[in-house]
Amino acid sequence: MTLANFDAPVMPGGQSRTRVVVGHLTLAVLGLACVFPIYWLYATSLRRPNDVYEVSPLPWPLSVGSYRTAIDEINVLRLLLNTTLIAVLTALGQLLTSLLAAYAFAAWNFPLKRVLYLAFVGSWLVPFQVAMLPNYVLLHQLGLLNTLSGVIVPNLVSGLGVLLLRQHLDSFPKELLEAARMDGRSSWSTLWTVVVPNLRAALAALGILLLVNAWNEYFWPALVLQRHNDVLQLGIRSFMSATEGDDWGPLTATAGLACLPIFIIYLVLQRHVVSGFVRSGLR
Amino acid sequence: MKRPFARRSFSLVALSAATALSVLAACGSPGGGSDQATPKAAAKIPELGADQKVSIVFESYNFGQAGAWTDTFNELIGKFEKAHPNIHVTAQKPQGSSPNPATDTVSSLQSQIAAGSPPDVVQLGFSDLDFAIHSLKVKSLDDLLGKDAVQANFDGAKFPYAKTARTLGDWDGKTYGVPFVFSTPVLYYNASIFQQAGLDPAKPPTTWDEARADAKAIVDKTDHDGVYLDCLTKIAKDWCFQSLVRSNGGRVISENRTSLTYAQPPAVEAVQMAQGLVKDGLTPVLGQKEAYTSFAAGNVGMILETSSIQGTFVKGAKGKWDLRAAEMPTFGSKPTVPTNSGASLFVLSNDAAKQRAGWELIKFLTSEDAYKTISTKIGYLPLRTGLVDDPAGLADWAKANPLIKPNIAQLDRMEPWISIPGVNYIQVRDGMMDAVEKIVYQGADAQSTLTAAQKQGTALLPKA
Numbered sequence: 001m002t003l004a005n006f007d008a009p010v011m012p013g014g015q016s017r018t019r020v021v022v023g024h025l026t027l028a029v030l031g032l033a034c035v036f037p038i039y040w041l042y043a044t045s046l047r048r049p050n051d052v053y054e055v056s057p058l059p060w061p062l063s064v065g066s067y068r069t070a071i072d073e074i075n076v077l078r079l080l081l082n083t084t085l086i087a088v089l090t091a092l093g094q095l096l097t098s099l100l101a102a103y104a105f106a107a108w109n110f111p112l113k114r115v116l117y118l119a120f121v122g123s124w125l126v127p128f129q130v131a132m133l134p135n136y137v138l139l140h141q142l143g144l145l146n147t148l149s150g151v152i153v154p155n156l157v158s159g160l161g162v163l164l165l166r167q168h169l170d171s172f173p174k175e176l177l178e179a180a181r182m183d184g185r186s187s188w189s190t191l192w193t194v195v196v197p198n199l200r201a202a203l204a205a206l207g208i209l210l211l212v213n214a215w216n217e218y219f220w221p222a223l224v225l226q227r228h229n230d231v232l233q234l235g236i237r238s239f240m241s242a243t244e245g246d247d248w249g250p251l252t253a254t255a256g257l258a259c260l261p262i263f264i265i266y267l268v269l270q271r272h273v274v275s276g277f278v279r280s281g282l283r
Numbered sequence: 284m285k286r287p288f289a290r291r292s293f294s295l296v297a298l299s300a301a302t303a304l305s306v307l308a309a310c311g312s313p314g315g316g317s318d319q320a321t322p323k324a325a326a327k328i329p330e331l332g333a334d335q336k337v338s339i340v341f342e343s344y345n346f347g348q349a350g351a352w353t354d355t356f357n358e359l360i361g362k363f364e365k366a367h368p369n370i371h372v373t374a375q376k377p378q379g380s381s382p383n384p385a386t387d388t389v390s391s392l393q394s395q396i397a398a399g400s401p402p403d404v405v406q407l408g409f410s411d412l413d414f415a416i417h418s419l420k421v422k423s424l425d426d427l428l429g430k431d432a433v434q435a436n437f438d439g440a441k442f443p444y445a446k447t448a449r450t451l452g453d454w455d456g457k458t459y460g461v462p463f464v465f466s467t468p469v470l471y472y473n474a475s476i477f478q479q480a481g482l483d484p485a486k487p488p489t490t491w492d493e494a495r496a497d498a499k500a501i502v503d504k505t506d507h508d509g510v511y512l513d514c515l516t517k518i519a520k521d522w523c524f525q526s527l528v529r530s531n532g533g534r535v536i537s538e539n540r541t542s543l544t545y546a547q548p549p550a551v552e553a554v555q556m557a558q559g560l561v562k563d564g565l566t567p568v569l570g571q572k573e574a575y576t577s578f579a580a581g582n583v584g585m586i587l588e589t590s591s592i593q594g595t596f597v598k599g600a601k602g603k604w605d606l607r608a609a610e611m612p613t614f615g616s617k618p619t620v621p622t623n624s625g626a627s628l629f630v631l632s633n634d635a636a637k638q639r640a641g642w643e644l645i646k647f648l649t650s651e652d653a654y655k656t657i658s659t660k661i662g663y664l665p666l667r668t669g670l671v672d673d674p675a676g677l678a679d680w681a682k683a684n685p686l687i688k689p690n691i692a693q694l695d696r697m698e699p700w701i702s703i704p705g706v707n708y709i710q711v712r713d714g715m716m717d718a719v720e721k722i723v724y725q726g727a728d729a730q731s732t733l734t735a736a737q738k739q740g741t742a743l744l745p746k747a
Contacts, residue, residue, distance in 0.1 A: 053580030053599055073349040133394055136378075140398045146375075222380035226391075227373060229347055238349035240382045245575060245595025247350065 038259070045252035052248045066249030067257075073250060074235040076257055083215060083232045084261070086148055090155050090214035095207050098161030099199075103191050105162070106169030107177060117166070124159025128219065136223060150224040151231070155214070161206055168202045169195070205275040212262055212273075232258040328427050328635045328642075331369060337640040338371040339632070342392075342402035344385040347376030351594075355660040363647045370640045375402065389709075392419055392631070403632035404641040406463060409451060409623060410520055410712065412702040416454050421629035425457040427638055433458045436646050442669035442676070447697040452627035461645050464663050465625025466590035467693040468514065468523045470494075470612060471686075473507075474605035476584045480504045487585075487609035491556055494585065494612045498565035501584040509565035510585040511574045515557050515723045517716040518571050522624045522700040523587065524719060527553045529620035529698060530613060535715065540704050543740050545715055546733040553614070554733065557723045568724050587611060589624045590690050594662055597686075610689040621693040622700045651676070664690050707743035714740045 044052055048063040070076055104110075105117050135154045136145075144150035172195065180190040196203070218233040225231065229238045236258060239251035266273050331337060341360075345352045360372050378394065379387030388407055395401045396419070407415050415421045424433045437449040444462070452460025474484035480501040488494035498509025514523030525535050533549025536542070544550070560566040569577060578586040579599030588596075593608075600606035611619045628648065630641040647653060654665040659680050668691055670676035681687060703711045718736035721727040 050598075050601055050603070053576070133397065136394060137398045140400055145400075219380045223378045226342075226375040226378045229349070234347070235349070237382060238347055238353075241345075241348050241384075244345075244348065244352065245579070245592045246572070247595075248576075250349070 041252050041259075042256050044248060045256045047249070049249045052252075066253040069247075070235075070239075070250035070253040070257070074229060074238055074254065076232075076235065076254060079230065079232045079235045080257070080261075082148060082230045083258070086151050086217075086221075086231060087211050087214040089152050090217075091207055091210040093152065093156035094158035094161050094210045094214075095203060097157045098165050098206070099191075099196070099203070101157075101162045102165035102169050103195060105166050106172065107187070117162075120159050120162045122159070123157075124163060132220075132223065139224065144224075146225060146227045148230065151217075151221050155217075155220065158210060161210060164206055165199070165202065168199060172198065201272075201275070204269075204272045208265065208269060208273050211265070215262060327429055328639045331636060331639050331643075334369065335636065336369050336371070337636045338373065339404060339637050339640045339644065340373045340375060340402040341404045341406075341641075341644060342375050342377060342388075343406035344377055344388050344626075345406070346374050347384055351661050355656060359648060359653055359656060363644060366647070367640075367643055370643060372644060389414065389419070401631055403630070403634075403637045404644055405629050405631050406626045407460070407629055408520075408626045409462075409465070409700045410522065410702050410708075412452065412454065412460065412627075413704045414702070414706065414708055415629060416459050418706060419631065421459055421631050422638060423457045423459055424461070424630065424642070427630065428642060430458075433461075436461065436649065439651055439667055442651050442667040442673070444666050445668045445694045445697075447694055448623075448666045451623060451699050452629075460627025460629045461649050462623075462666060463626055463628045463649060464591075464657075465623040465666075466664060467621035467623060467690055467697055468526050468587050468611045469590050469593075469686075469689045469693075470585055470587050470609045471578065471593070471596055472585040472607055472609060473578070473581060473583070473600075474607045475581070476501055476505055476507050476604070479507075480584070484605065484607065487607070488612050489610075491612045491614055495560060495565060498560065498584060499563070502565055505584075507581075508567040508577065508583040510560060510587075511566055511569065511578065511583055512557055512560075512587045513571055513574060513589075514587060515554075515716075516571055516720045517713050519716070521712050521716055522622055523589070524716065525700055526611065526620060526622040527557075529622065530611070530617060532614075532617055534701075536701055536703060540701065541744070543711070543715070543737045543744070546730070546737040551729050551733055554719055554722050555729045556614075558726070558729060561723055562726065566723075590662075590664060590687070591624070593686060597662075606686070608686040608689050610693055618696065619693070621697045623697055624700065668694060703744075705743065705745040711740040711743050714743075 043057070043059045045066050046062050046064070047054060047059040047066070048061065049065045049069065051059070051063075052066070101120065105113065139145050139150045139154065142153075144153060176194055176198075177190060180194045185193065216233070218237075221231045221234055222237070225234060229235050232254065236251060236254045239247040239254065343356070346356065347353070356374065360374060364370065364372060376384050377387040377391030379391055381387045385408065388405070389411055392401060392405060405421070407421075437444045443449075448462050448465075450458075451462040451465075452458055470487060472484075472487050477484040477487075477497070480497070481504060482497055482500055488497050494510055501507055501509045512523075512527070513519050514527055521535065528535055528545065528550045531549040531553045533544065533547055533553070535545040535550060537544050557566070561568060567574065567577065567583065574583065575586060575588060575592050575595065577583050578588075579595050581599065581604045590608075596606050611621055613619050628645045630638050630645070632638050632641055649666070651667055651670060654667050654670060655677060657663050658665045658670070658677055662684070664687060665671065665677060671681035671687070671691060672678055702708065705711070714736050718727075718732045722729045722732050
């Protein structure tokens with residue numbers, strides 16, 4: 001069978017080729033439509049401060065003036081560190097609690113197991129806004145308002161994480177767990193020496209997903225951090241104002257900087273990121 | 284293994300239930316919190332003792348905004364703390380995730396009151412005045428300090444408040460809020476576009492008929508848009524719309540604030556005038572933000588706008604086009620009735636010491652020195668208008684900033700932005716502005732749309 005013959009069923013004639021070309025063109029246009037706002041973000045951030053309202057497709061002459069203003073006005077480096085700290089601690093906390101809860105649900109039988117599991121899943125289905133005020137009151141009582149801990153603590157458990165890891169653990173060979181028990185390993189030791197090493201791929205994918213979610217979080221920090229704009233997302237908002245007008249130069253510069261860590265994570269760990277989103281069923 | 288688990292899970296459920304109950308209990312007590320020191324209505328709050336330490340929280344929608352505003356106010360609060368070493372001020376923005384923190388002010392206070400930790404001094408818009416007094420329970424400054432003390436602050440050491448400004452935070456003859464920052468509607472125009480269109484940049488339109496003719500010349504002879512009125516969308520709220528209607532001889536609400544009147548002929552005519560500008564392609568169909576951004580980019584000939592956006596226009600125009608300002612155009616020969624945008628400062632605390640400290644802060648922020656700093660560093664209108672004629676005050680600044688002239692000229696005949704009464708005031712206001720938006724930008728029939736909206740709004744007003 002020649003290559004041409006092999007291809008024949010896929011592209012039997014000119015009409016199919018046209019369809020392929022049209023399909024690719026459509027995808028290319030859609031791809032450009034997706035990429036263009038990101039390009040425009042960086043293009044605007046690199047225009048001279050006086051040129052931010054220009055609409056020429058290429059920003060010329062280039063200037064880092066907007067980045068300088070952003071750094072002068074909101075201490076971008078500190079915000080970057082704070083956001084990293086919040087995202088990493090939140091993701092690690094969620095990963096740990098998800099792992100422990102999923103292990104319990106998957107490996108053991110206990111009363112009300114199904115109900116408790118549904119409670120976890122239910123917490124994922126309830127929008128965060130619904131629990132916003134009770135959480136806020138609780139933070140006030142704990143004295144955690146206006147602190148980074150206040151942003152992290154209420155988010156230390158993720159219903160989604162429990163749900164996903166439980167699915168993985170359900171398909172984990174029970175014989176391995178039995179073998180570990182017969183070897184005299186405790187449940188704790190079995191978790192860390194048998195389960196976790198075999199769940200590395202799933203944990204990595206989930207970890208990335210949780211990290212990206214925590215990094216992009218805007219709503220909760222906006223509520224908790226009233227006294228300082230301590231995270232990048234609030235730093236971006238500080239350049240927006242309907243009462244004074246938006247300051248597009250530093251706004252786009254800060255937004256551009258806020259995207260960079262996620263871009264880097266994506267470039268370095270592309271396979272895990274895609275896997276994370278596919279496993280979660282999210283897009 | 285099973286039993287300990289069961290016990291543990293039970294205690295978990297119990298703990299969650301207890302937490303939920305305590306949270307619900309806290310939610311169910313709005314206004315709860317520190318009211319142990321509530322003074323009687325007529326009692327004056329005492330002066331602070333020489334070594335009496337007080338900490339207060341000041342909430343303003345402008346905090347959290349990077350740049351001049353926050354820097355200037357941090358500087359002012361630093362100076363205040365130096366002058367009052369026994370008072371510590373913590374500044375914060377309203378909580379909430381809205382891109383414009385000014386829209387979060389009331390909801391922020393409601394949730395902080397529910398949590399039992401409201402701020403002590405707050406900056407609230409004039410549209411919220413009725414709700415602030417009757418629902419949020421901001422304090423009457425006359426009751427706390429005596430009318431004389433409050434009026435003495437308005438009089439100032441040398442430069443009193445503009446006469447029309449000093450009563451904007453009053454209710455039933457008592458002062459609740461000290462007006463802090465505001466603007467009247469100003470017609471900013473692009474003199475460079477005027478020249479391109481063959482118009483005289485020294486003669487901006489003085490009536491809406493002239494504005495229409497100038498906009499037509501701009502659209503016909505240049506690639507730019509003609510005119511935009513930032514008064515006709517829900518997001519713009521109703522401060523400027525009230526001014527348009529008042530300037531055409533009408534009102535959106537009756538003088539005694541018991542009935543809505545925005546379906547009457549003066550309001551209908553004002554809306555039809557704006558609708559005509561859109562229908563004839565003289566006003567671009569843009570949202571508020573897109574419109575003022577487009578004007579700043581030099582693409583629109585004229586815009587009726589608050590001076591708080593002026594900084595954006597100055598930045599956009601710098602080195603590119605000639606920005607000028609004029610008074611709001613009139614409807615024929617009727618004089619305009621400019622209304623005010625902006626906000627007042629209120630005392631919300633129930634604690635006498637915090638109330639006194641809050642008043643000291645309000646006095647400081649509305650002092651002559653503070654206005655000198657605020658005007659020169661942020662560009663806001665000084666409400667102690669005499670400062671702009673004083674060589675030791677803001678005379679040089681005013682000379683270098685001719686854009687403030689229309690605002691100052693309009694202050695003399697300014698009338699208050701009326702706050703709509705009742706707990707549903709935002710729905711009533713939004714319903715009215717939704718109708719206006721539909722008419723102007725979507726071509727709905729003016730009379731029937733306003734009548735329908737007015738009927739719905741009337742049902743939401745408090746019953747007499």
